[in-house]
Amino acid sequence: MAFGPFLLLALMEGLVTAAVLALAASGLALVFGVMRVVNVAHGEFFMLGAVIAWFVASLIPGPAWMAFAAALVVAPLAVAALAALADALVLKRLNYDPEATIVATIGLLYMLQQAALTVYGPDARPVAAPFDLRLQLPWFGYSGYKLFVIAAAAVVLAGIWALMTHTRAGLVMRATQVDRDVARAFGIDVDRVYMGTFALGAGLAALAGVLIVPITQAHYLMGGDPLLLSFIVVIIGGLGSLRGTLVAALVIGLSDGVISMFFSPTLAKILATLLVALVLVFRPQGLFGTRT
Amino acid sequence: MTSLLMPTRRALLMGAGAGLLATALPAVVGAQAAPIKIGFQLHRTGIGASYGRWYERTAQAALKLINDGGGIAGRPVEILFEDDATDPKRGAEVVDKLTQSDGCDLVMGTLFSHVVMGSAPRAGELKVPYLVCSEGYHVASGALNRWTLQPGITDVRAQISTMAPWVSANLGKKVTMVFPDYAFGHDHRDFFTKAMAEQGGEVIAQIAIPPTETSFTRYFPQIPAETEVLYHVMVGPAVLTFVKELGEFYGTGAKPALFGFVDSLEAVDTATSGLEFLEGSHFWEAHPRVKPADAGEHEAAYRAAVGVDDMGASVSDPADISTYSHMFSTWETLYFIKQAMEAAGYTGPADRQKLVEAMEAITDLPYGLERPQGAKLFNGKTHQVFGAQYISKVEAGKLVKVHSTTIDEGLYPDAVDYTAMSF
Numbered sequence: 108m109a110f111g112p113f114l115l116l117a118l119m120e121g122l123v124t125a126a127v128l129a130l131a132a133s134g135l136a137l138v139f140g141v142m143r144v145v146n147v148a149h150g151e152f153f154m155l156g157a158v159i160a161w162f163v164a165s166l167i168p169g170p171a172w173m174a175f176a177a178a179l180v181v182a183p184l185a186v187a188a189l190a191a192l193a194d195a196l197v198l199k200r201l202n203y204d205p206e207a208t209i210v211a212t213i214g215l216l217y218m219l220q221q222a223a224l225t226v227y228g229p230d231a232r233p234v235a236a237p238f239d240l241r242l243q244l245p246w247f248g249y250s251g252y253k254l255f256v257i258a259a260a261a262v263v264l265a266g267i268w269a270l271m272t273h274t275r276a277g278l279v280m281r282a283t284q285v286d287r288d289v290a291r292a293f294g295i296d297v298d299r300v301y302m303g304t305f306a307l308g309a310g311l312a313a314l315a316g317v318l319i320v321p322i323t324q325a326h327y328l329m330g331g332d333p334l335l336l337s338f339i340v341v342i343i344g345g346l347g348s349l350r351g352t353l354v355a356a357l358v359i360g361l362s363d364g365v366i367s368m369f370f371s372p373t374l375a376k377i378l379a380t381l382l383v384a385l386v387l388v389f390r391p392q393g394l395f396g397t398r399t
Numbered sequence: 400m401t402s403l404l405m406p407t408r409r410a411l412l413m414g415a416g417a418g419l420l421a422t423a424l425p426a427v428v429g430a431q432a433a434p435i436k437i438g439f440q441l442h443r444t445g446i447g448a449s450y451g452r453w454y455e456r457t458a459q460a461a462l463k464l465i466n467d468g469g470g471i472a473g474r475p476v477e478i479l480f481e482d483d484a485t486d487p488k489r490g491a492e493v494v495d496k497l498t499q500s501d502g503c504d505l506v507m508g509t510l511f512s513h514v515v516m517g518s519a520p521r522a523g524e525l526k527v528p529y530l531v532c533s534e535g536y537h538v539a540s541g542a543l544n545r546w547t548l549q550p551g552i553t554d555v556r557a558q559i560s561t562m563a564p565w566v567s568a569n570l571g572k573k574v575t576m577v578f579p580d581y582a583f584g585h586d587h588r589d590f591f592t593k594a595m596a597e598q599g600g601e602v603i604a605q606i607a608i609p610p611t612e613t614s615f616t617r618y619f620p621q622i623p624a625e626t627e628v629l630y631h632v633m634v635g636p637a638v639l640t641f642v643k644e645l646g647e648f649y650g651t652g653a654k655p656a657l658f659g660f661v662d663s664l665e666a667v668d669t670a671t672s673g674l675e676f677l678e679g680s681h682f683w684e685a686h687p688r689v690k691p692a693d694a695g696e697h698e699a700a701y702r703a704a705v706g707v708d709d710m711g712a713s714v715s716d717p718a719d720i721s722t723y724s725h726m727f728s729t730w731e732t733l734y735f736i737k738q739a740m741e742a743a744g745y746t747g748p749a750d751r752q753k754l755v756e757a758m759e760a761i762t763d764l765p766y767g768l769e770r771p772q773g774a775k776l777f778n779g780k781t782h783q784v785f786g787a788q789y790i791s792k793v794e795a796g797k798l799v800k801v802h803s804t805t806i807d808e809g810l811y812p813d814a815v816d817y818t819a820m821s822f
Contacts, residue, residue, distance in 0.1 A: 113620050120614075229444040229451075239673075241647055243651055247648055248649060248651070249647060249648075324637070329613070372617065
């Protein structure tokens, strides 16, 4: 394949990775930014989104787009509710202590994974894409659905940005992020903000899971990779910075696409991890983070 | 009242007698019918789960038949299934548990080659027969030990050497290979490349894909444009994604002829939407999934016993597609165990060495209900069995058998003589 089309395909693949990653990582960044909780179970919320999408799709008869649309609504809401429950039952009782919540979310990771294994089973199961469109370019064909994923992620991220900057809920979340004691002194119900943030973060991961499932199938072990990549993105972007997360997701996604295509996927992972190390050494607060 | 507190001598004696009898009875019954315990290392979870599900069903079906027919040497047979999560480290622990804690007479059933590689050394240390159902060349290559045998399924090297002549004669000479980047995939890479060269063909590109990969489009541009045949063999939960993305990539444009190992489609319905581009492409099969018109006389009974319909799906759920080209190996391995145990006069774990020697002495394994895939030839020196192979073509979304090979086509010179090794 000639260089031009080769690069085009690499960029398209990279954009899909970046889109899904940006969604998942922004959930992680939000939870860390506002709550200072390192959520190790974040990848499992991603997996649950995909798995619930499969259940919804297999329960709803009719055309694929209808089942998919239902999954797009049901899965993130169900996962958000589950996350709110986990917040109330576990994180709140630990008083959001940074170390204790890491251990607690590791426990949550295993519980969710094993629950999925028990209820959903060990198989990878496909969910039909909402529409069957293939773009035939002169050099290669490409899935129209993958382009839809990019667009959908962009819309959702714009929505999150608007929520954070233009609504009262966003204002309250940002206030809590800056100083939770002062926020509480101003009458903000910090516990409710935390619960809402944790649910929103999990819902974003689940949404990413629903979007990816027509491409890669739902499997109970699928949460591992997005967790690792989300952490990489969040560390590079600056913990808690949404803008940084977006930029880092684009950098990691696109470089992953281009490097894995021209060299090898393993090299792409090596370079991403190296980048994390360099950022931690030379700019520990991340590219867009602020020193605390 | 008094009789309870002060029992008579007669009552005491009777009670003691009854007690003695009660303790002795199970020992007598036990000696007559202590079951033979077979440990089954099962991929119930992890990336091999769809294979594991069918391996368990097939083994259960064969077990029922064997027990209905009087068991092994008159003793009933039990199988203890233990999940290894398709993980090599866990695999070795499972061999350990089945042998040491559960007291199994032998261990069988492993499919994924990395688990075999991780578990076989432990079986050798424990001196317990370890019968794998894996296809890998690792047994016959001499990499393992005297306690590891593969009596139920032909190895990759033999499968491939029978495929290469057909591929070069019918599909093309310039081949690009796509395979998983570990032991099983490397067997494909090494032996197919060699076998094609012997046929005057050439492998022009080898694309190795990490076994945990979930997205494949990025690998396809490495396929050279002059490729005439794309040879693909993938395993694990992402196989459907692999074939779908391959279809998206080539779509309606010009594409090379596709030749795949059915591993790329095991447990996947060939009529799934998105797989239309497979129409007209060819697959290796060990045991044709869709019942051929000229199937052997025992095919129907085997399908009924394992619960598979003529299309290769579960009789209870048409969406549950079997791993038909692999699962027969557990059935045939169980019958192999029966034959060897009866020949060796096996009585218990003390006879394990005698059992392996009896297995090594087996050669001809004729077609029958014991071997639904077909007649086989067992090589006691290399611990490997050899059987016929098949090529099927996708026609109207169905795999239709178009070519059969003979056992002889797959034979190659011995690379090892395990019988010369110590136990």
